[in-house]
Amino acid sequence: MTSKYLTSIHTLFATLFITVAATLPAVVPTAAAAAEPIDAEGWVYSGIYSEAWAPADDLSAVSAEVGKSMAIAGTFYSPYNGDVLQSAYNTTTPLESMWSAGSTPFVNIEILDSAASIAAGNHDGAIDNWANHVSTWLANGGGRSLIVAPLQEMNGDWVPYGLDPANFKLAYAKFVNAIRSRGLDETKVRFAFAPNGWTDPADPPISAYYPGHSSVDFIGISAYNFGTGAPYNGPWAQWEEAPQAIGQYLDILRTFAPNKPYIIAQTASATVGGDREAWLPATYQYLADDPNVVGLVYFNKDKANQGEIDWRVWDGGSASSGFHAASGLPSTRHEWPLTSFFAPGELTVVGASPPTPLCPDGNDCDTLALVDGGSQYALLNSTISTATDGQFYFGQPGDVALYGDWDGDGTDTPAMFRPSNGFVYLRNDNQTGVAHQEFFFGIEGDIPIVGDWDGDGYDTLAIYRNGEVFVANQLGTVAAEYSFYFGNPGDRPFAGDFDGNGVDSVGLYRESSGFVYFRDSLSSGTADFDFYYGAPEDKIVAGDWDGDGDDTVAVYRPSTGT
Numbered sequence: 232m233t234s235k236y237l238t239s240i241h242t243l244f245a246t247l248f249i250t251v252a253a254t255l256p257a258v259v260p261t262a263a264a265a266a267e268p269i270d271a272e273g274w275v276y277s278g279i280y281s282e283a284w285a286p287a288d289d290l291s292a293v294s295a296e297v298g299k300s301m302a303i304a305g306t307f308y309s310p311y312n313g314d315v316l317q318s319a320y321n322t323t324t325p326l327e328s329m330w331s332a333g334s335t336p337f338v339n340i341e342i343l344d345s346a347a348s349i350a351a352g353n354h355d356g357a358i359d360n361w362a363n364h365v366s367t368w369l370a371n372g373g374g375r376s377l378i379v380a381p382l383q384e385m386n387g388d389w390v391p392y393g394l395d396p397a398n399f400k401l402a403y404a405k406f407v408n409a410i411r412s413r414g415l416d417e418t419k420v421r422f423a424f425a426p427n428g429w430t431d432p433a434d435p436p437i438s439a440y441y442p443g444h445s446s447v448d449f450i451g452i453s454a455y456n457f458g459t460g461a462p463y464n465g466p467w468a469q470w471e472e473a474p475q476a477i478g479q480y481l482d483i484l485r486t487f488a489p490n491k492p493y494i495i496a497q498t499a500s501a502t503v504g505g506d507r508e509a510w511l512p513a514t515y516q517y518l519a520d521d522p523n524v525v526g527l528v529y530f531n532k533d534k535a536n537q538g539e540i541d542w543r544v545w546d547g548g549s550a551s552s553g554f555h556a557a558s559g560l561p562s563t564r565h566e567w568p569l570t571s572f573f574a575p576g577e578l579t580v581v582g583a584s585p586p587t588p589l590c591p592d593g594n595d596c597d598t599l600a601l602v603d604g605g606s607q608y609a610l611l612n613s614t615i616s617t618a619t620d621g622q623f624y625f626g627q628p629g630d631v632a633l634y635g636d637w638d639g640d641g642t643d644t645p646a647m648f649r650p651s652n653g654f655v656y657l658r659n660d661n662q663t664g665v666a667h668q669e670f671f672f673g674i675e676g677d678i679p680i681v682g683d684w685d686g687d688g689y690d691t692l693a694i695y696r697n698g699e700v701f702v703a704n705q706l707g708t709v710a711a712e713y714s715f716y717f718g719n720p721g722d723r724p725f726a727g728d729f730d731g732n733g734v735d736s737v738g739l740y741r742e743s744s745g746f747v748y749f750r751d752s753l754s755s756g757t758a759d760f761d762f763y764y765g766a767p768e769d770k771i772v773a774g775d776w777d778g779d780g781d782d783t784v785a786v787y788r789p790s791t792g793t
Contacts, residue, residue: 280304339383377419456500499532
């Protein structure tokens, strides 16, 4: 569709959405006041994962090799040793070993159970046991501190606690509460929300898992350059330079946490498909120049014997030339301890850029409106809005909401299709009030579609009925001017100007396959284009999001509100 709301709004899904707020247990905030903002641009702290359980000797050796210390030491920890709880020795020894080598521990904590089970309290004893051991280690003083990342990569299906945003947030809160309830504040323990960068498009987005600013100090994302020889399948299994391998995920983080400091909690590069030794210093510099990134921890693990990749840049005796070069960059920092990370108060960064709108300045772009179950419209004037730009009531609960430019003035306004009587009610402004026009259109079971079918600048209605589209170029109780067949019964129709010619045509979403199909003409035939997009629950909508004249597809995911 080519019409706009208030210079930008486009369309609405032909359904009603209800937003439900979940209640989470109280998490003790890290601090009431903010620490001095960190100016993160131009530098990055360097760290590494060692293959040693107590890595002091290994960390000291790699530091001697490259001539710079590792400011952060990454490790993985489970509160269990087999079927029993970890001993104090097994918890505190690795922490002390990292600290004695001049590295701040970055601890990824794993519990090999579902997020629902952890949230239900089935592992509270193990979490409390771990928190007691951490408290014992911190009591040694000397500025000891650590960063904890509970249940890392929770947005993946490769961890047993993955793909359950609501229960993950409850489980995450248990780790935070266990530490804070022991009087261990942000000057001793910082918490990192540590998702994987890549997320399957059919799964909830990263933002759905975010526990909230008060319980997150860092965002510690995982992002790898898998190269072309990796034994993996997926869109990420290719050689990628830093903007693709890491940068695209940083941009996602900035959409919901633009002022948090970021640590690349896991990163590494393959050697097949490109020049790893050039990739390393280029990536370190790229991250140093990012206004949010304050640290990176290289995943120096040999996973080849597990059917994966040997990621190592340090083999215990020598370091690769690229790791030497990256470690020696003026922008790669190695000072320790990390006192600025553990200053009292909430951590923020300065100079972080806000999310960039899809729509360039001066362009005429589409945005969105949502309608709740009580027929309240919420309007957005930007694709990055965090609050509504206007709201009003129109229609009744149970009505099917529509949006279109009914009078050709360039502004989209609402209409309602009422299945109970087959009537359409429409208004020519975005205000609460009665309908300006009403008419009978369609029969029970029909799905109304809004579009400018003849390119005259006025939106009218079409009906999708069991795979047949009936088109009318006038608003009123009129017979369809023509019809054509497209798709199968059960497909979800939507409209858009997919080829930029000024005339809308019909697209379909097929829930059984997850595919989108659309044609560039209003005639029977097979799809001119099809592709996989979204998940079965998603609501499909087309719009001109960047103002280039071509409509493309977006989805609204009710389970996450994104």
